[in-house]
Amino acid sequence: MNLKIFLELVEIKAKTASIFPFLLAALYSYYRFGYLNFTNMLIFFVAMLLFNMAVDANDNYQDYKRAKRNKTNDFISKTNVIGVNHLNIHMIGWLVFALIFVSALLGIWLTIRTNWIILVMGLFCFAVGYLYAGGPWPLSSLPIAEFFAGFTMGYMIFLINVFLNLYSKMTFNWSIAIEALLPAGLISFAISALLLANNICDEEEDKTLKRHTIVYYLGRSKSLILYDSFYVIGFLLLLFSVILKLQPIASLLTFAIVPLIWHNLVIFHKKQVKKETFILSIKNLLFISVAQTLTVAIGVFLHF
Numbered sequence: 001m002n003l004k005i006f007l008e009l010v011e012i013k014a015k016t017a018s019i020f021p022f023l024l025a026a027l028y029s030y031y032r033f034g035y036l037n038f039t040n041m042l043i044f045f046v047a048m049l050l051f052n053m054a055v056d057a058n059d060n061y062q063d064y065k066r067a068k069r070n071k072t073n074d075f076i077s078k079t080n081v082i083g084v085n086h087l088n089i090h091m092i093g094w095l096v097f098a099l100i101f102v103s104a105l106l107g108i109w110l111t112i113r114t115n116w117i118i119l120v121m122g123l124f125c126f127a128v129g130y131l132y133a134g135g136p137w138p139l140s141s142l143p144i145a146e147f148f149a150g151f152t153m154g155y156m157i158f159l160i161n162v163f164l165n166l167y168s169k170m171t172f173n174w175s176i177a178i179e180a181l182l183p184a185g186l187i188s189f190a191i192s193a194l195l196l197a198n199n200i201c202d203e204e205e206d207k208t209l210k211r212h213t214i215v216y217y218l219g220r221s222k223s224l225i226l227y228d229s230f231y232v233i234g235f236l237l238l239l240f241s242v243i244l245k246l247q248p249i250a251s252l253l254t255f256a257i258v259p260l261i262w263h264n265l266v267i268f269h270k271k272q273v274k275k276e277t278f279i280l281s282i283k284n285l286l287f288i289s290v291a292q293t294l295t296v297a298i299g300v301f302l303h304f
Contacts, residue, residue, distance in 0.1 A: 001087055008081050009060055009092070010053035010099075013282075017191050018052045020289035021154050021184060025161035027296045028183050031248060033166055040110060040164035047106035048157060054099035055129040059140065061092050062133040066209060079205075100126075114167040121160050128152045141206075143214035145199070146192040146230075154188025155181060183247050183296075185237025186254070190288045193230040196223065197281035201274040224269055231261055231284070238292070248299020254291045261287065 001009070022045060030036050064082040082092055104126070111119040128148050132139045139145045159180050163172055170176075199206065199213040200223050206213055215223045238254060241247045264280040271277050298304065 001085070001091075005081065005085050005087070009057050009087075009095075011056040011060075012053075014056065015049065015052060016286060016289055017153050017194070018048055018157055020293055021157040021187055022048060022161050023293050024183065024187065024296060025158040025180075026165070027293070027300050028158070028180075028247070029162050029165040031296070031300045032246065033169065035165060035169055037165045037168070040113060040167075041161060043106055043110055043113075044161060044164055047103045047110070050099050050106075051103035051126070051129060052153075054096050054103065055132060057092065057099065058096045058130070059133040061089070061096055062138065063209075064089060064092075110164065114164060115172075117163065117172045118160065118167075121156060121163075125152055125156055125160075141209075141211035141213065143212065143217050146195050146214060149195045150188040150190075150192030150230075154191045155184045158184035158188075179246060182237050182241035182244065185241070186234035186292055187285075187289055189230040189234035189237070190285045193227055193234075194281045194285050196227050196230065197268065197272075197278055198274075200224065200227065200272045201278045203272075220272070224272075227268075228265060231265070234288070247296055248304060250299030250302070250304045251292065251295050253295040253298070254288070257287045257291045260284075 022041075026036060026041060060081050064080050067080060067083070081087070082089060107118070107122040107126075111122070128139070129152075132145070132148065139148050159177060162176065162180055166176075196214070199215045200220060202211075202213075203215050203220060206216065214226070218226065235255065235258070238247070238251060242249060242251050261284050264284050268277050268280050
């Protein structure tokens with residue numbers, strides 16, 4: 001397995017979904033509380049990245065095994081990265097284990113440096129990461145996948161990083177956790193929208209693989225309405241976070257990308273094809289992530 005195939009296996013292009021919530025949490029911690037802990041952030045960043053890679057590699061690993069059981073040979077030979085590149089399935093299993101093991105060690109180190117609440121939040125993320133593709137009822141095959149993806153990759157990464165910055169200054173309390181829902185809201189819902197777009201495009205394939213995603217229950221037209229609503233709710237949460245002074249006024253400049261998001265939504269409504277229009281949801285997540293991070297940074301450093 002060469003580097004190119006490895007990066008495809010761990011879906012490196014999707015890592016912005018975790019990196020930007022991490023960056024936003026750092027900016028929020030500094031803006032709201034005036035403090036950062038760079039050592040904790042660095043350890044967490046590496047652990048987060050390794051675990052994210054493990055989750056995506058495991059997703060491909062579990063999809064390959066499920067396709068083998070269901071004898072969906074077209075999926076194995078034409079879609080799944082393991083089958084397409086004739087990778088050793090046992091080697092992939094050990095690779096996933098190694099990534100999780102190193103990430104877990106770093107998580108234990110962070111727990112020792114801080115306190116037990118990091119362990120609890122970390123175990124929750126590990127459980128969601130494994131259950132997303134593993135176990136008898138994978139989350140990715142259920143109608144709750146969008147919620148868990150956005151909540152874990154958006155909100156939980158944000159909250160963990162905030163706490164790692166503040167643990168020596170204040171004790172964890174539920175008001176901080178609830179407050180963090182607003183500044184993390186837009187990117188969390190954009191992540192959920194990305195997964196929903198993927199499930200809309202994969203509707204027929206998921207039926208073959210016996211996945212009962214939310215699209216299976218709602219149908220395509222209602223799923224598209226839900227897809228749009230994720231962006232609406234996300235931008236409303238951004239507005240409320242500025243009104244409540246949880247983010248700087250400059251964050252409102254993020255609304256400048258709304259025409260771009262709207263343009264992509266219109267095109268996606270006309271055609272939902274994985275190889276043609278799913279990229280629009282990826283672009284939307286990238287636009288939102290970059291715009292919000294940059295505008296918050298402008299507000300933090302220019303006091304605007």
